Amino acid sequence: MKNIIIADDSFFQRKVLKDILDELGYNSEAVGSGEELLEKLNDTYDCIFLDLLMGGMSGIEVLEELNKQGNKIPVVVITADIQKARKEESLNLGATAFMNKVVSKEELTGILNDIFK
Amino acid sequence: MLSSKQIDTITEIINIGVGKGSASLGQMINGEILLNVPYVNVINFEDVLSEIQKLGGGDEVHSVEMKFSGEYEGSANVILPGESSKLLASLLIHEDPDSATIAEMKDGLMIETGNIILNAIMGSFGNILDAPLNYHMPQSYQGDVVGIYGLLDKQRYHQVLVCHTNFSIRGKNISGDILIMYEMSSFNKLSDVLNKMIES
Numbered sequence: 001m002k003n004i005i006i007a008d009d010s011f012f013q014r015k016v017l018k019d020i021l022d023e024l025g026y027n028s029e030a031v032g033s034g035e036e037l038l039e040k041l042n043d044t045y046d047c048i049f050l051d052l053l054m055g056g057m058s059g060i061e062v063l064e065e066l067n068k069q070g071n072k073i074p075v076v077v078i079t080a081d082i083q084k085a086r087k088e089e090s091l092n093l094g095a096t097a098f099m100n101k102v103v104s105k106e107e108l109t110g111i112l113n114d115i116f117k
Numbered sequence: 118m119l120s121s122k123q124i125d126t127i128t129e130i131i132n133i134g135v136g137k138g139s140a141s142l143g144q145m146i147n148g149e150i151l152l153n154v155p156y157v158n159v160i161n162f163e164d165v166l167s168e169i170q171k172l173g174g175g176d177e178v179h180s181v182e183m184k185f186s187g188e189y190e191g192s193a194n195v196i197l198p199g200e201s202s203k204l205l206a207s208l209l210i211h212e213d214p215d216s217a218t219i220a221e222m223k224d225g226l227m228i229e230t231g232n233i234i235l236n237a238i239m240g241s242f243g244n245i246l247d248a249p250l251n252y253h254m255p256q257s258y259q260g261d262v263v264g265i266y267g268l269l270d271k272q273r274y275h276q277v278l279v280c281h282t283n284f285s286i287r288g289k290n291i292s293g294d295i296l297i298m299y300e301m302s303s304f305n306k307l308s309d310v311l312n313k314m315i316e317s
Contacts, residue, residue: 080233
């Protein structure tokens with residue numbers, strides 16, 4: 001079973017994403033900040049779901065740090081920010097996919113199928 | 118002052134953003150959001166309080182503010198009457214509105230709801246005007262409108278571009294207002310960009 005780690009400072013979003021991932025048959029766990037994500041991250045995870053606007057480290061700063069560390073785990077940015085500039089910035093920093101909140105089960109299925117095909 | 122064409126352009130940008138934001142909110146609660154046509158105007162800061170008092174939130178409101186900076190600077194706000202915010206929180210996590218869980222989690226739920234709605238609106242500005250914005254962490258306030266008014270930065274908001282719209286949720290006694298205020302120098306810049314858009 002694939003392991004997915006979610007970093008989002010919103011309890012509601014963590015719950016929504018975890019519920020969908022459970023339903024889709026993925027193993028998931030969630031943390032509330034970028035710092036916690038970096039602390040917890042290891043190669044047992046198959047995918048990272050990353051929010052951008054978080055207290056402490058922003059998602060963009062997390063992406064920069066992951067780059068420095070030579071991260072190979074796919075990162076899906078899931079954010080309320082719909083700006084094209086933010087999408088480009090995230091993808092340029094190595095994000096595999098960029099999704100806008102609120103994500104549906106169908107959208108997540110499509111993205112995860114692409115990542116794990 | 119803004120010309121009628123400039124106001125029309127801003128109104129349309131707000132419309133697009135509010136449409137996206139309400140679609141997201143509708144998805145979050147599995148319900149239908151009803152929208153009114155936005156009202157756009159330039160007012161003096163002294164008139165902001167009476168503008169906020171028109172919002173119909175009553176004495177006790179729950180507001181989420183997201184400041185933005187970058188090409189334009191200002192503050193975007195979602196303001197709900199206290200009862201509406203409780204009902205909305207209960208719809209989001211399927212808990213009784215008067216439960217301890219709602220009392221504990223309402224603030225975080227409102228911040229995330231405000232985050233999604235305000236990002237949709239301000240993101241539309243950023244995209245359409247090709248001027249990316251940086252967002253600050255949303256802040257939540259509960260209290261009367263005078264208290265919220267007192268929190269605004271009076272030095273920054275000499276003259277204010279106010280964009281205001283109202284939304285409600287069909288079949289539920291929930292309504293809210295969206296208020297965006299542009300800081301003066303940003304407002305001048307915005308006016309120039311709108312002119313270029315209109316003339317092109």
